[in-house]
Amino acid sequence: AQSVTQLDSQVPVFEEAPVELRCNYSSSVSVYLFWYVQYPNQGLQLLLKYLSGSTLVKGINGFEAEFNKSQTSFHLRKPSVHISDTAEYFCAVSPGNQFYFGTGTSLTVIP
Amino acid sequence: DTGVSQDPRHKITKRGQNVTFRCDPISEHNRLYWYRQTLGQGPEFLTYFQNEAQLEKSRLLSDRFSAERPKGSFSTLEIQRTEQGDSAMYLCASSSSEAYEQYFGPGTRLTVT
Numbered sequence: 001a002q003s004v005t006q007l008d009s010q011v012p013v014f015e016e017a018p019v020e021l022r023c024n025y026s027s028s029v030s031v032y033l034f035w036y037v038q039y040p041n042q043g044l045q046l047l048l049k050y051l052s053g054s055t056l057v058k059g060i061n062g063f064e065a066e067f068n069k070s071q072t073s074f075h076l077r078k079p080s081v082h083i084s085d086t087a088e089y090f091c092a093v094s095p096g097n098q099f100y101f102g103t104g105t106s107l108t109v110i111p
Numbered sequence: 112d113t114g115v116s117q118d119p120r121h122k123i124t125k126r127g128q129n130v131t132f133r134c135d136p137i138s139e140h141n142r143l144y145w146y147r148q149t150l151g152q153g154p155e156f157l158t159y160f161q162n163e164a165q166l167e168k169s170r171l172l173s174d175r176f177s178a179e180r181p182k183g184s185f186s187t188l189e190i191q192r193t194e195q196g197d198s199a200m201y202l203c204a205s206s207s208s209e210a211y212e213q214y215f216g217p218g219t220r221l222t223v224t
Binding site for chain 2: 004032034036041042043044045046049051090092094096097098099100101102103104
């Protein structure tokens with residue numbers, strides 16, 4: 001079975017400050033890892049994915065994430081956030097078909 | 112192609128009524144997924160199709176729920192005898208069998224009164 005834990009339900013951060021959103025997972029099989037962003041009243045948009053290879057992956061809007069197999073983590077980072085980054089962020093794992101999502105982290109960027 | 116589309120975007124219905132939602136995936140995608148998202152939660156898997164075959168169903172998908180994808184293109188999700196607990200956002204996603212990322216539609220928000 002697979003499960004995803006997003007440790008922080010809400011993260012407030014000042015504009016232009018760095019941010020890290022944490023994600024830990026558990027799985028009995030190899031999984032692929034994803035981060036999605038959801039703006040109010042919209043569907044989910046793919047930020048980045050880890051399938052294999054380099055453990056540091058870069059995505060859209062200046063986000064990056066690092067896969068750590070030993071710690072079963074896939075934390076999302078951005079060195080300098082903008083007001084427009086205010087949204088809900090979801091970490092997800094997939095063994096190849098269905099996705100298992102965390103409960104989300106609400107990122108609020110403060111001007 | 113403009114992405115995954117869902118119709119309607121919002122649906123308000125009375126308890127006990129039947130509702131049907133439609134999802135049109137990205138045209139070249141052969142896989143289609145349905146998820147349910149309640150307030151403050153991440154999406155939860157309901158079911159998935161590869162072409163017209165329904166390959167997997169979650170335990171969340173009670174007998175009142177049925178999904179179809181008759182020609183391997185669009186899909187419908189029907190909920191019979193709706194209950195207040197069915198109020199949620201219903202999300203559709205599609206992917207190709209060669210890639211693992213899923214592309215999501217805007218969702219249908221169901222409110223059961």
